[in-house]
Amino acid sequence: MTDELRFISPTGVLGIGYPRESFEAAMAYKPHFIACDAGSADWGPYYLGSGEPWAGYHQTRRDLEPLVLGARKAGIPLLIGTAGMSGADVAVDWTFSILEDIARDNGITARVARIYSEQRAEDLRRFLGEGRISAFDGVEELTVEAIEGAARVVAMMGPEPYQRALSEGAEIIIAGRSSDAAVYAAVPLVRGIPPEIAWHMGKITECGPAIAPGSGECIVGGISRDSFWVRTARDSDAVSPTTVAVHMLYENPSPYLLREPPGVLDTTQSKYISLTDGAVEVSGATFEVLPYTVRLEGVALRGYRSICVLGIRDPGVVRQIDAYTSGVVEMVNVLAPERFGLRPDEWSFTFRRYGLDGVLGELEAELAIDNAERCYEIGLIAEVVAPTQELATELLNSSLPFVVHKVKVPGSVGGANAAFAYAPPVLPTGPVYEWTHWHSLALDDPLLPFRIEHDNVGSPT
């Protein structure tokens, strides 16, 4: 195959927004496919635990609709990876339902594949028993107890489930948890592009305009056997060899190597050069095939959180913030078992000292300096995590008298110790999850843990 394949990466994550004019300009390049990532684990375990999307219906539909209409008009595949932020099955179905609305409202039809990536506990136990699951650095080995205690687990698919869905006739794919780069590399790989070119292109384009800082433009590109090029749909000077190369570093532990399900991409010898039309051409990577692995991501429910946002302005309390917060904590430690019958391992009450040393904690270089010298006002978040939302809110509400006035702070004038930012002061923030699964699963068949379902959306008119 010598022909060039062209593609669009409209945006870094579906729902964050892109200029429609930019997408229209990108379509003028006559792309062969459109790919878009719709999720990430980088904003923590909540989305996978709850199955809720980050981008809501309007955000998602606004971004998805032009892609669907553009792809169907041009007769090219549209691939959406890690649907609904986490790629949970429920998030795939939610995204599919938006697609149904788009098809109905625009009078179009499409063959749609949903690819599910959630893992059943019984399958994970079998994989564990077969010795297929191993921990990444810094993570504990997976146990049967952790498998049983998980709220939800997904496996991160490579390109093969996408390729299978396309070969079975899908025109649009809504996929669960996916390697970011695989969403973009799937079509080139199956059309004969060598893995070192396809995977490098996948990594460079997975975040859309991240390679064109400040532009917010859709990214277009072309890929052939020896190299690929990328540029913005408009603004011809927004990408440079440096901006493209810098993206290889992004969210990746190594600046040169990228582990993907079938092996490892090595960009040590890669060349990034400017072409005359504002595009950057990339070549020279290598790819080493390794035993096939996918990442497992899973979370467990730890309780429900309620919070209270507090402002501390009294100079006496600012100076004695530690005496104040530890005084409140002591009182809550008595209250929680007495009034609510909670065991110590069932609940927590903490102050998050955002506005003092809340971000860096013990790494804060200013810690040695007296509070009174470095600030005159402190923002605090009091938070409770408890077995139910109701208990979390009640325990925090019961603590408010201690928060406001019951703790006598040495040196304060005896007024209220803290101001409430909101009415009501106590806000429920929902369930709290923590990562429990962050492991490698070795596979003989890249399709094994994934399920593909085909449907027609819209009705012919």
Next chain:
Amino acid sequence: MTVASSSRPLSDFTRMIRSRNAGSFVVSIDVIFRNEDSYRRALEKNVFDPVRIGGLYHLDPSVVHVIPHEITWGIKITMPRQKPSGALTDSDIDSAQSYVPLLTLTVPD
């Protein structure tokens, strides 16, 4: 005779310093220099000595990985997160401000 040496803050020489999760258990920091000179001088002066970086982050130097990236005049620093992203007491979910302790570094002239 000794000549007084001077140092300037790292951020005087950089185009970008950023940090992000590289997965939920690892923080990855990119320091991108403005020009090749300052990139080379920072390397020569061992500004990113893993012992020094480990000190800033309260980590054993053996888990601090410092990898120069020539074509971007960049330094990649990878190390374990203090706690996993989104742990009950985590204070920076996607490691957005984990680079801040590096701002105390200086580059000798």
